[in-house]
Amino acid sequence: MRDWPDSAELLTFYDHNARKMPWRVGPKERAKGVLPDPYRVWMSEIMLQQTTVAAVKDYFERFTARWPTVSDLAAAEDADVMAEWAGLGYYARARNLLKCARYVVTEHDGVFPDTVEALLTLPGVGPYTAGAVASIAFDQPATVVDGNVERVMARVFDIHTPLPAAKPELTEKAAAMTPRERPGDYAQAVMDLGATICTPRNPACGLCPWRSDCKAQAAGTAAELPKKIPKKPKPIRHGVVYIAKRVDGAYLLETRPDSGLLGGMLGWPGSGWTEGHAPKHDAPIKAEWKTLNSEAKHTFTHFHLRLTVKTALVPMDRKPSVGAFVLEDDYDSGNLPTAMRKAFDLYRGT
Template sequence: MSDPRDAPEPQVLLEWYDRHARDMPWRVGPSDRARGVRPDPYRVWMSEIMLQQTTVAAVKSYFEAFTNRWPTVSDLAKAEDADVMAAWAGLGYYARARNLLKCARVVHTEYGGVFPETYDALIALPGIGPYTAAAVASIAFDRPETVLDGNVERVMARLYDDHTPLPAAKPKLMDYASALTPEDRPGCYAQAVMDLGATICTPRNPACGLCPWRSACRAWTAGTARDLPKKTPKKRKPTRFGIAYIARRVDGALLLETRPDSGLLGGMLGWPGSDWNDAPEEAPPIHAEWRSIDEEARHTFTHFHLRLTVKTALVPMDRTPERGRFFAVETFDPAMLPTVMRKAFNLVSKP
């Protein structure tokens, strides 16, 4: 790109976005924006929190369920913790749900239910980091903040044919993205560059022939687009082991406990169990004759693989648990559980 005429032009991307913007339940499209419709900061914030490390396809149903049940940030702020955690079950990365409530309550009590507009004020809120603060400020309030997610990183690495491996490349990619962020329509531009990465400049087999920035892309010229961005090889994930105890009372009630707020699956309902480590110790929550089932419940978290031995027991009505409490069968819904706990339940529920 020695010729400055070939530099990426934000306006070219915005014109592409005006024709090809994805339709999403939390988005105000370019035609509505042109008519003066403003995005709801609550919906923008909610979507960005849910989309962290989760796909658009997985988020849509959760987003619609949350915003139908709690249509404003003040509604969410007044919700019971257990209800929100149960509604989040299955979406993963449960610290996000705890921070979602903390943030909603700060916005409700300290800002009167109105999200602040600036990056500095947004990043001071619980659970909002640099990316989310920039995304909400840009998309909801049309401020020229630089949004850098995985899609944008990929687009920038290819535009500039930068072979520095991630994560070391992040500062350079931020500089590239910042230089391109326009003062005009920055919210639409932020969504446009993310859409470009998600639909055209994809990780594998990018559709370069359809890209509005193709002539400005150094990697396309060099034939290296499929090789970028480079990534530092990941370390092999360790495997941890644990025990999950599923006790059913003779009336059908099931023994569950709320996990501690800190740590993985914090604040979620789950089966009482052992610690997760190399050699878990027995920690039954109630005196019973426990039997191990033949299969393990297996799940992969961000930093490790987990293999759970699942033990079951039938207990009489008059026996008191040392941990947790019994849930009547008519009030129990497996959807209340995080994925790994549902996997354990599914194993014991097989016909």
């Protein structure tokens, strides 16, 4: 067994087994000189943060069809971008997407910088995204470490230090493994290996191009790596939303503040979210409110949310203290963030 797997073996595997994705220039096209579009690479990496490829594909295709260049996106209305993003979650990414596009246009003449250092100056771009764009879009030998790469490195080198403490060691191994030859293809190859072969459960070690050099495979420990510190149970937060329908069919909606969860998104007025019970708050408009029997339930990364849904029918002359009435034909309930859409689905089911 060699101390280090051969990157050439993984690249050969990638040449024959690369996943087809709408933002990817495959190895055959790359070999013919077709270059990736940095805008599409950047867009995909922002969307893929803490989200699956399957969840992202349709969003990516809609975004790039509607805004095919970074200049198009920079000129877009905030509300339009937030509406297209609805349902993808982690809404700060959508706000940073716009900030970054506008920064690239104003400060870089619409051209993405090609080094990790310069990419790190862009809004919303951290070390992982900078490394991924530099590597995949510009073929720079940058280190790209996502959850798939961490898992591959932990197994190849049989590293038992639990995450997140193992991150520096895993990153060091990944950096040392990155070749000067075809670094962009290599970065995607390692991620593909983790996603399709070196999977979290039941890794298909018999199909792996690095199986003969994998220390965890030799030790019989592959299935238990990477080790992780057990997560604490997610707390439950409670809140209230008010769905007010005016007699002409318009609904009372508000745009949430830019900061915080669901920032900048359209939604139902309501309370804050706290553990134990919803904080004190006032209804957004005077009405005879009825409380639905069921709560709207949604899970975020760090907590479970339970929303009490209150509904009312209000006359035309009643003025709200927050938000504004919007006719149903003038908005798409499908563009609401998932938590708000679940509340609306409960309302419509009554």
